[in-house]
Amino acid sequence: MTGPRETISLATMDLPIYFISDIHLMLKKSNSEIERQNILFQFLHHVGDTGGTLVINGDLFDFYFEYKDVIPKVFVPFYHEILKIREKGVKVHYIVGNHDYWVQDFITEDLFDKTYLSDTSFNSSGKKFYVTHGDGYLSWDRGYRFLRKIIRSRLFIWLYRWIHPTIGYAFGRWVSKKGEHYEHSDEYNKRIADEMTIHANNSLEEGYDFFITGHYHQAKELSLKSGKLVILGDWLSFFTYAKFDGEDLKLHYWKKNETM
Numbered sequence: 001m002t003g004p005r006e007t008i009s010l011a012t013m014d015l016p017i018y019f020i021s022d023i024h025l026m027l028k029k030s031n032s033e034i035e036r037q038n039i040l041f042q043f044l045h046h047v048g049d050t051g052g053t054l055v056i057n058g059d060l061f062d063f064y065f066e067y068k069d070v071i072p073k074v075f076v077p078f079y080h081e082i083l084k085i086r087e088k089g090v091k092v093h094y095i096v097g098n099h100d101y102w103v104q105d106f107i108t109e110d111l112f113d114k115t116y117l118s119d120t121s122f123n124s125s126g127k128k129f130y131v132t133h134g135d136g137y138l139s140w141d142r143g144y145r146f147l148r149k150i151i152r153s154r155l156f157i158w159l160y161r162w163i164h165p166t167i168g169y170a171f172g173r174w175v176s177k178k179g180e181h182y183e184h185s186d187e188y189n190k191r192i193a194d195e196m197t198i199h200a201n202n203s204l205e206e207g208y209d210f211f212i213t214g215h216y217h218q219a220k221e222l223s224l225k226s227g228k229l230v231i232l233g234d235w236l237s238f239f240t241y242a243k244f245d246g247e248d249l250k251l252h253y254w255k256k257n258e259t260m
Ligand SMILES: [Mn+2]
Pocket: 058, 059, 097, 098, 099, 133, 135, 214, 215, 216
């Protein structure tokens, strides 16, 4: 196992439990971005109507860095939608991804019910879930794992905080632009899915029923020997979510004005 193995147990979670990931809310507010966010908000309204639990499995923001007293303003419509569904009783859990690791108390205390800086696990209706954003798992990602250690270090974050936000965000924009290429060849996607299947099987052997990951921008629900691997897709081209109804976990494609 090469991935992070820390797990935190969540309290009981109301059903249904929804999982989404890789929304990559953009810093630039183009018309297409507003349109895309509206589709996401329709989904959130649906979650608000059904009630239950929402798990956001990383890379919610394309770039996010929070200062002691300052948060990015471009995401205000999103903050508003989250606070609305929480007011309706939905609990929102957030696992940070590689694009949005740099959170502080606005995210951890004010916006979400609970935020996780690493993999997490929980039980619901007799099923065991292992939830990871999924970055750093691939055997050929050694260089990235080293980089991740540095950019997540307290020293790096402390230093970055002293850069003026205009410069800090310009840099963030540049970095996220470099990683903009999310569509991979079928062959590469297959290699990823095969490798994540090995990790999922390890977890299933430990007694988990579902292994849920984001990050890879492919949508897959794979039945394994004793459970399932779900790769959550994204909200850039797939508009996918997984839903656990108390019995099974299934991947769905959100369609505009869906009312299921
Ligand atoms: Mn990611």
